[in-house]
Amino acid sequence: MKKIIIFVSLLCMAFAVWAGEVKVFHTSDVHGFYFPTTVKGQTIGGFATFAGYLENQKKPYLLLDSGDYTSGTYEAKKSKGAYSVDFINELGYNAVTLGNHENDFKDEALLRNNAALKADLLVLNAEDRETKGYPAHVKPYAFYDINGYKIAVIGVGKEFSSESKYIKINKPRKLLKKAVTEVKAQNPDAIILLIHDSAQDDKHEDAYTTVKLTQGLGIDLVLGGHAHKIIQNKKAGNTVFAEDGTALRGITEATLTFDDKTKKLTSVKTEYVLMDNAKIKPSAKILAFADKRIDKNMEVVIGKAQEDISNKPGTTNGGVDSYLGDLFCDIVKNATGAEIAVINSGAIRTSIQAGDIKNRAIEEILPFQNKIMKVKVDGKFIEKLVRKSLKENSSLFQYSGLQVKYSFKNGRAKIIEILVNGKPLNRSQIYTLAVPDFIANGNSEGYLFKKVEDKTVYSDTYLAEYFIRHIKEHKDGIKKPVGTGRIIKVVK
Numbered sequence: 001m002k003k004i005i006i007f008v009s010l011l012c013m014a015f016a017v018w019a020g021e022v023k024v025f026h027t028s029d030v031h032g033f034y035f036p037t038t039v040k041g042q043t044i045g046g047f048a049t050f051a052g053y054l055e056n057q058k059k060p061y062l063l064l065d066s067g068d069y070t071s072g073t074y075e076a077k078k079s080k081g082a083y084s085v086d087f088i089n090e091l092g093y094n095a096v097t098l099g100n101h102e103n104d105f106k107d108e109a110l111l112r113n114n115a116a117l118k119a120d121l122l123v124l125n126a127e128d129r130e131t132k133g134y135p136a137h138v139k140p141y142a143f144y145d146i147n148g149y150k151i152a153v154i155g156v157g158k159e160f161s162s163e164s165k166y167i168k169i170n171k172p173r174k175l176l177k178k179a180v181t182e183v184k185a186q187n188p189d190a191i192i193l194l195i196h197d198s199a200q201d202d203k204h205e206d207a208y209t210t211v212k213l214t215q216g217l218g219i220d221l222v223l224g225g226h227a228h229k230i231i232q233n234k235k236a237g238n239t240v241f242a243e244d245g246t247a248l249r250g251i252t253e254a255t256l257t258f259d260d261k262t263k264k265l266t267s268v269k270t271e272y273v274l275m276d277n278a279k280i281k282p283s284a285k286i287l288a289f290a291d292k293r294i295d296k297n298m299e300v301v302i303g304k305a306q307e308d309i310s311n312k313p314g315t316t317n318g319g320v321d322s323y324l325g326d327l328f329c330d331i332v333k334n335a336t337g338a339e340i341a342v343i344n345s346g347a348i349r350t351s352i353q354a355g356d357i358k359n360r361a362i363e364e365i366l367p368f369q370n371k372i373m374k375v376k377v378d379g380k381f382i383e384k385l386v387r388k389s390l391k392e393n394s395s396l397f398q399y400s401g402l403q404v405k406y407s408f409k410n411g412r413a414k415i416i417e418i419l420v421n422g423k424p425l426n427r428s429q430i431y432t433l434a435v436p437d438f439i440a441n442g443n444s445e446g447y448l449f450k451k452v453e454d455k456t457v458y459s460d461t462y463l464a465e466y467f468i469r470h471i472k473e474h475k476d477g478i479k480k481p482v483g484t485g486r487i488i489k490v491v492k
Contacts, residue, residue, distance in 0.1 A: 020260045022146045023057060024192065026244060026252040028066035028225025029099070031349070031367070032076025033247040034087055034290055036277050038353065040308070043277040045248045047087045048290050050275055051283035053251075054091070060146050063092060066225035067099025067157060067196035070113060072247075072349065074298050074363040080105035083293050085116045090289055093119040094144060098126065098157035099196040099226065103164050104368075110164060114138070122155025122194060124179050125172040135167045140179050143188060149258060152188035154179050154219075158196040158226060161444065173213060180217045190220045190256050190265050198227035199234055199241040211236045221254060221268050232270045242270035247350070247364075250274045298360035303471035306479040309352040311345075311365070313394040317485025320391075324348055324365070325398030327481045328463070331470050332372055333400040336458050338434035340382070340401040340420060344445055345394070347436060347463070352478070357471055366464040370436035376454040379420075379427040385448055387415055395487045396445045404487045416490055436463060 027050070036046035054063070069088065070081025081102070088096060096119050103110045114121055114137045124140040127133070134140070141154040156176060159169045176193075183191055199210045199222065210224050214236075221240050224231075228246040235241070244252040254270045311324040325348055333341035350364045377385075382402075389396035390406050390413035405416040418425040439446030440455050449455070471478055 020147055020149065020258045022149050022151060022190070022256040022258070023061040024064065024221070024223070024252075024254040024256065025054065025057075025061060026064050026066070026223045026242065026254065027069075027248060028196070028223070028244060029068045029228055029246040030065070030084070030248045031068055031072025031101070031246060032070065032081075032084060033073055033249075033364070034075060034083060035294060036275075037247065037249070037350075037364070039249070040353065044250075045275045046277070046282070046290070047091065047248065048282035048286040049277055049280050050248060050251060051091055051286040052281045053273070053275065055283055062144055062146055062151060062153070062192075063094050064153065064192070064194050064223060065093055065096040065119075066194055066223055066243075067097045068101045068225065069096065069099070070109075071101040071104040072364070072367045074360065075293055075295055077105075077363070077367065078295065079293075080109035081113045082109075082116070085113050086293070087286075087289075089116070089118045090286065095120040095122050095142060095153050095155065095194060097121070097155035097194050097196055098123050098160075098169070100158040100161045102157075103160040103162045103167075106162065107164050107166055111136075111166065120153075122153060123157040123169070124154055124175050125156055125170040127168045127170055129164075129166055129168050138167075140175075141183055143186065149189040149256075149263065150187070151256075152183045152186070152191045154183060154191065154193050156193065156195040156197070156213075176213065177217060180219065184218070189258060189263050190268075191218065193219045193222045195222060195224050196226050198224050198229060198243060199231055199236075200227045200229050200243075210241060214239055220265060221256070221270075223252065223254070230272050232272050240268040240270060242272075244272055248275060298358065298363065300359050301356045302359060302362070302468065303357045303474070304477040305352045305354050305357055306477040307354050309478070309480055311348045311351045313345075315484035315486075318488050318490075319485035320394050320489055321398055321484065321487040322348070323480045323484060324351060326400065326484050326486060327478070328467065329398050329400030330481050331466050332434045332463070335466050336372060336374065336434040338374060338401070338432045340399060340431055341434045342385075342402075342439070343398050343436060343463075344439050345396055345398055346445070347438070348398075357478075362464050362468060366467065368438065370438050370463045371460065372434050372458045372463065372466075373437045373440040373455050374458050375433045375435050375440050375449065375452055376430055377433060377452055379425045379429050379431065381448070381452070382420075382425060382431060382433075383415065383418060383427060386418060387413055388448065389445065390487075393489065399486055402486065405490055406488075407490050434458065 329341040403419040442450030
């Protein structure tokens, strides 16, 4: 019996010697959520909590971010993204890439923030518009020695939502293939792709996904973002994909395991870790660091909500619209007198929690300064806009004055019915739409509006101001709107 125990002990010791690992911690789409938030009574997130989690980890490790760190909250806006860089530097990130919102505060802030980063700024597909080379402070990839293993990290950014005069973000497919070849020539023990794009929706024909992009390239781990989805341990071939949502509510912890004798990578596993303030002791150092950057005016209460009002798809009657999207559209339609109000779902970033509503909640829900434009289009345009916006279980747009029924098969939406204020859509009739100017000017998912000429700014009032007015008018508290279930997927 003693011999058996000794043999098993020696076997375990041998495995400990012959198996090594590298830990990788990843964030994405932090969007300026530097401080904890409360969701259904649970306090989660914040850089102090994340730093506290890291303090309990064995060093060294890799710390990476997939972009969209600069824009999304009041403090981020106030500092034009500089506070985001402060936190990235203070936590000691190894590398980051650029998301589509990194230029929300225009070129001066973008260039200043890039220069201030202590982390490597990895953007394989970034191009200096003047020199045609890499922009200042940017490189395509880097190598890190972690626990004796050579880890290659390649970065891929996303085209900016607001165009830069100095930096162009190119399509990455050919560039990535070339970069992987260059990286492999230097014999890394593992290759990680840090990218501001997602592995979701790979079954849709129009989807641009990290799965399609990396197919057959021999990348070991893809750490993505942009879609605000939580994806862990998704595999395509030998590549593992992971994403960790948004707002620093949670992070990805990846474990790369190697055979120490051959240095061959034997497994990649990822885990989503909720940044639960009740279970993770925050870093005292980062708490003090954060306290110097918080704006106390954001904690002022301006009203209340009678119930939770979600920004996620799934209202009553099988709708893929959201309660909060419906509410915003109703507010805009009533304020402007338009026949139809349209708001892009992505403009509504978080949900309303029952109870007091603070200034901070408004900034977090509607961080972008959108004004409302009145746009005149025919019914044929509306039909095309609706059809192009429909996904299997969601819609790119929310509506007031419009009801839609559709089916979805083989990655395509088929319109069954569109009603305008209760009446069938007339394809030849001209309708007046109230639309955020970002969309009406043809940006992002609003590309169909680029060719529309009949559009005017309704007023200088921002969308958030309409919402604040609505909150203050309802002294007893706001609630879910009536007539929900406006975009219904019919299951056949």
